[in-house]
Amino acid sequence: MSIIYLRRSVRKYQQREVEDELVTELLRAAMHAPSAGNAQPWHFIVIKSAEKRQAVAQVHPYAQMVLQAPVAILVCADLNLEIYKGFWVQDCSAATMNILLRAAELGLGTVWCGVYPNEERVKNFRKLFDLPENVVPFSLVPVGYPAETPKPVDRFKADRIHFEVW
Template sequence: MDAMEAILTRRSIRAYTDDPVTDEQVETLLRAAMAAPSAGNSQAWAFVVIRDRELLDAVPAVHPYAKMTPQAPLAVLVCGDVSAEKYPGFWVQDCSAAVENLLLAAHAMGLGAVWTGIYPDESRVEGFRRLFSLPEHIVPLALVPLGFPKESKEVSDRYDPAKVKRERWS
């Protein structure tokens, strides 16, 4: 799958088969995530790969929109490492780029995934900190449950010329 096909056909997948995702596949996903741009090339991110069924089952108690997590064979928790930032506050953009790379790589590999946002919802941030024993300098941005898709979704053309301005707003 070429890059444009991956970008234009990727969809949020919330249902997964029981087929396992290999360690090699996970490494490929993380390599893609870590290939994202970051402010000052600080790479102020950290990733927690979660396969433990008890932890995956516990996620919906701290994130109401991550109810698919107990059915996923694994999830990747994408976090900002504020102690590694060169430019304070840009970890959000850095980690967001990493999440998108991870989602596109998953799709290109035949996996399904969904971005579930955590930051800036403070109750979610604290819930994930407790559940995954995160130190204070690590801030959870997003959880990406993933696996082989049990569902397929229609491609959706989301281009909207009304959202495009040329040169200036008016």
């Protein structure tokens, strides 16, 4: 079965470090995502320290699993790199999805924690990571070796498909 169908959100992780080479591979996959005009407006912050992960858990109510994950990746957009205004959201979404898919292929667990467009989260992450004004924190991806294995779910819904018109 394709990794697309097997990938699931993982929120529990083993107490085991993720090798730097694997983190680099996740970032390499992220940077191979398509982007509008090939702008590649993304930047990534790799978060490993327990102190910083604790701070993240305090500012993001739905990212408590970051306390168990040995590493997290903050996907950001540099608005100065935009070619087509506003398409950075799609670009960073594709980069985030590539991280999730590559992690699943490598036997790692991840979960997509949204930051943007929640204004309070954006403000808190901007402050926590000392981001310049032109950089927008988009998503947070905790990464670790899974301590749970959610079963695949068939999400195909034929009634959501329309041909030619609604």
